[in-house]
Amino acid sequence: MSKLQPPKNDWCRCLLILHMNYMAGVSMAKVLNTLPHFYKFQTRLLEIEKLHPKLKISRTQVAFKNNKLNKSGYFTVYTLLSPPSYVVNLYNLLNKEGLKGKSKKD
Numbered sequence: 001m002s003k004l005q006p007p008k009n010d011w012c013r014c015l016l017i018l019h020m021n022y023m024a025g026v027s028m029a030k031v032l033n034t035l036p037h038f039y040k041f042q043t044r045l046l047e048i049e050k051l052h053p054k055l056k057i058s059r060t061q062v063a064f065k066n067n068k069l070n071k072s073g074y075f076t077v078y079t080l081l082s083p084p085s086y087v088v089n090l091y092n093l094l095n096k097e098g099l100k101g102k103s104k105k106d
Contacts, residue, residue, distance in 0.1 A: 004091060011099050014044040015091045018057070018080050025060070025079035045078065047099060052090060056081035 007013045017026055017034055031041045049055055058079040065072040080087060 004088065005095055007091075008095050009098055010038070010040055010044045011048055011094045012091055013038060014041055014048065015087060015094065017041070018045075018078065019084065019087050019091065022080055022084060025058075025077040027062075027075055027077050029075070048090075048094070051099060054082065054086065055090060 004016065004019075007016050013035060017031055021030065028041065031038055045057065049057065058081050060077045060079065061074045062077055063072065063074055
């Protein structure tokens with residue numbers, strides 16, 4: 001990984017976590033182990049994707065079963081499909097300027 005500046009906002013934190021786990025992917029459990037109070041990961045990721053459509057992310061549903069509680073369900077694993085160089089450039093852009101989107105009045 002190239003030298004990146006520390007993240008200044010949540011959008012950069014989101015991209016940094018995805019970039020650090022480029023091949024393995026990220027689930028919310030892994031995000032919360034890395035940054036314990038970063039519950040907005042999924043929301044920030046959607047905001048980035050809306051304004052930067054070249055960022056491609058795979059969402060894979062993984063089934064789980066908890067035999068102790070007799071429950072089953074699904075969790076999502078996010079994996080980057082965009083090249084690492086694009087992600088680093090987007091990270092640097094978001095770290096400088098933040099996410100500049102259309103205002104709600106438009």
